[in-house]
Amino acid sequence: MDFAALSEAVINGDRNAAVKLTEEGLARDVLPQDILQKGLVAGMDVVGKKFKANEFYVPEVLVAARAMKSAMALLRPKLAEANIEASPRLSSGPSEATCTTSARTWLP
DSSP states (O other), X not given: OOHHHHHHHHHHTOHHHHHHHHHHHHHTTOOHHHIIIIIIIHHHHHHXXXXXXXXXXXXXXXXXXXXXXXXXXXXXXXXXXXXXXXXXXXXSSHHHHXXXXXXXXXXX
């Protein structure tokens, strides 16, 4: 599975690519938690860093969060089957944590 491409899809806010890559990963029996952490959360970590550096603003963060949310709709049942909680980890910096916490707010 191409985790970098999935991260890029999230960073760019490309819902269709995020969903397609998540579907492909699941079809190839990639662990759902790997898709979540190495693809989706990794992409949101970059979004958080760009937000902190004033390279991204709230609209870009929202678009990225929506792309992640679309992919999470596919992952959530698989994570539940594996008894894994689907909450993203928080980054260490205050701006990154704020960005990631904000993304959590938009992700049910």
